[in-house]
Amino acid sequence: MAKKERLIELLQEKRTALITRAVTKGLDPTVSKKDSGVEWLGEIPEHWEVKKVKRMCLVRRGASPQPIEDPVYFDDEREYAWVRIADVTASERYLETTTQRLSELGR
Template sequence: MIIQLASEIDSLIADKEKLIELLEEKRQAIITEAVTKGLNPNVKMKDSGVEWIGEIPEHWEITRLKYIAKVVMGQSPSSDDVNNIGIGSPFLQGNAEFSEMYPEAKLYCERPNKLSSEGDILFSVRAPVGAMNISDKTYGIGRGLCAIQTKIMNKFTWYLLKHIKIELNSKVKGSTFEAVTIEDIKNLICIVPPLVEQREIEKHLDSITLEINSLIINLKSQILKLKEYRQSLIYEAVTGKIDVRNYKKVLS
């Protein structure tokens, strides 16, 4: 009975994990479509000249990231300058402290070599290459990150990087871990629509991704509860504290 119930819970968890995967794929597809094709299905298109981008609206431009943003590569400070007692600037060595949007620094640095500014896009240059957060304040940044200071609309650039970072897959280097160079980042190919369309795309994607992200968060919460429930069921069953038949009703 316990094995059967545990199996049913595992099946529910697997179904929800698959749904999360499908939602993440849908979110990425929507972002890709918006930042490469725009929101007007009737707009005249042209060949971008880039195979992995395909056609783009005729009036959009193709450029490289270094022409629309400043890229600041992180640099690790002396270990003597790093502490965990709040002295100096909050410090990020890599993406380990990334969350959904803003990092949560656990370390501080008195004399950081490189800094991100509020509003910069924090971009991971080491595994996983392409992980992203927004700098909500000034951070010292180590060699696992770069800070992208955009010259166009920041949120549009965020969504654009969500798409174009796939180009980095062909540039990943390193035998022991994945990594890319500052030149790889600077030379990323970017699609740039007029400012008014950037605003429209940003608003459109904010609305849709908020909805999808909410669904994903809810599913992850359900999975966590199911895992806790499974663990509790097994523990109490093997210790003889419950009648497993009562648990069967919950899943029916």
């Protein structure tokens, strides 16, 4: 049983490393790289840009449409991603997806 648990741990570490490499270095290892300007990130694919989240979207904290279950505030067809703590927690270290999108009214 201990061997299987250790194998599971190793596979989880490998998965995390693979995802981290894909997110920070890209999927194609042969693409030209450039310095990201971010010490912990190192080099990134040449065609990528490094931007702060606040430069790409509006970030607000602590304001939820009320009541939170009201469908008038949400619309899966809209472009306004609604990031919840559960989205960040579910994706562990990196935010990969959100489960909801805001309507114009919810925005």
